[in-house]
Amino acid sequence: MSSLAVQKIPSAAGTTGAAQDRPPLRRRIALVPTVTLLIGAIYTLLPVAWVVIASTKSGRELFSTFTFLPGTGFADNIRQLSAYRDGVYWKWMGNSALYAGLGALMSTCVSAFSGYALAAYRFRGRETIFNVLLAGVLMPPIILAIPQYLLLAKADLTDSYLSVLLPQILSPYGVYLARIYATAAVPADVVEAGRMDGAGEWRIFTRVALPMMVPGLVTVFLFQFVAVWNNFLLPYIMLSDDEKFPITLGLYTLLEQGSNQPALYTLVITGAFLAVIPLIALFLVIQRFWSLDLLSGAVKS
């Protein structure tokens, strides 16, 4: 990411002054943007580094040794975390994976369908629907958690896996993104050409439009995955059985054990560290789909 930015920013900013006299030096690194980005990188990475290092410290070392001095308790911390209440931590990890994985997948499907429909078809009320969705983007999900709880309570679905999955399926932001992306990436001509060749609407969607939308949908999936993985309030309100907790809630119960119990800091820190690994792995794996833009040249403009 940073290498891309380093190359791009000088070319955008360097159109005035000295750059006009001579051809710009390709390899020159602009100092100010680089330093700014470096500060930004340190600012965001420092807390991560803290978690990584703190998770290697034993309870005794945690508050007494120098902050960025690695400790000796990493294996021990993981062992204790795995042993805590018969490995309930890994159960939480599995739950988080289920909520985030399945939830994001379903949400991406819904976003793809509706985004494509809003982009490719003209029908009465299309703009109204889209505007309502836009309003939904502005609505913070935190406001919706309790009405959703009351609704699901009527359907007797609270404290179940479904109660966390269902509210996450429709993501206004996902639909919005999918529509914008489909408008830009799926040319009307291509859809028209498909129709001329006798393909049905379903076939056009799955064989022609969907592949073109993949990079956009990957973004929707990632956003939604991260949102669900980090979500706290919705599962907090919905779930009471800690066997169904996602990792955010589980770690919270480790911290808040009541006034007569010491908080399990080392377990929480190690747990938080392990919980970011899947997110990092997901980003690294999925990143390559972003450059997948093979079909953009299908039509001459």
Place this chain on the structure above:
Amino acid sequence: MPNTKRRRLVATSVAVALGATALAACGSSNDDSKAEPGPVTLTYWTWTPGMDKVVDLWNKGPGKKDQITVTVKKQASGDSLVTKILTAHKAKKAPDLVQAEYQALPTLVSNDALADIAKDVGDAKSKFADGVWQQTTLGTDAVYAVPQDIGPMMFYYRADLFKKYGLKVPTTWDEFAQVARDLKKKAPDKDLTTFSANDSGLFAGLAQQAGAKWWTTSGDEWKVGIDDAATQKVAKFWGGLVKEGAIDNQPMYTPAWNKALDTGKQIAWVSAVWAPGTLTTAAPDTKGKWAMAPLPQWSAGQNVTGSWGGSSTAVTTDSAHKAAAAKFAAWLNTDGTALEALAKDSGIYPAATNAQTSGAFATPPAYFANQPDFYTKAAEIAKTTAPSAWGPNVNVAYTTFNDAFGAAAKNKSDFVAALNTMQDATVADLKKQGFEVSQ
């Protein structure tokens, strides 16, 4: 307990969300329920670690006989749990049994979330000190919960360093102030203790010891006495010590605080009976060097303490089996086997008087191995707990405390002004909630 800020953040966001939907459906249904014979299953929200093991004893013993099975659903403690219970209650889906801190009971009762279990708990009252039991009745004939654990306050100090600097363990607050000054003279880089504004429970307990009554009722009206004479005395005392620099003004439960305790930069801590657990993680290197004494008193010869922490077991109005739930709550907190298991598996300090001297408390906590009579002393101190008076918006008072006293401690400014802020915010909120407030 540790890190009230984080807890408050969660509580606030939950509360904001709840507030935003105050107009949401509020269906009224009235299913009056009688305990019918036949197998009954109850759910129990609790944060106490190891509670599942204690409940197993019930499910295999008395519960099996009565066909009452209890399922534990472990929760995170704190104000956010109160909000969660109230939200569930809105949907008529609160669990049968909940664990609730004493100061949360008025909030839950004023929202009609807790059932009156007076006729189902038998002679439970006789097992508890009056001051403890009174917290679960809110001064009425009803009983809204059975006390589980308590947190009588005590004075903890580094015995070795007190000896080294020739300090006497203070028995009055005047002596306490003098000890703080003496220490500053002998070792300017050390502090006796700190005034921390990040846990309101501590200040509430100190005020309680001084005789403060923050919330009282007369007729249908609430009276808020947060700025009463007793609390003002406490605020002035600590504010004065902070201002003259006799004690530190940094918050508790931070890494810096842990370090200060562990390295002997701070040599005393006003805390409660659960302190050994906190010290074990905060100051592991000073194990065996600490000792416990009763809290200093406002006048010589007095013998009163406050309480900091503690919780109870309550039955909700949503429960379809209130009598069965009350029976379990009474067993859990008065039965010898249950209390023994609670002490061993959950590490709680029981509210039931006779359990405080039972087998589980024959030996001192490991951290205080040097003080064999730790729990005998603790039980005596527990008896002297002053009655407390909680109201329906303790959370608001506590939040204001954190902000106002946090700023006052940091700037070493007037604590009484901070106290007035706390009083005004609490009264204003009560009125906003629609309670009658007398001036």
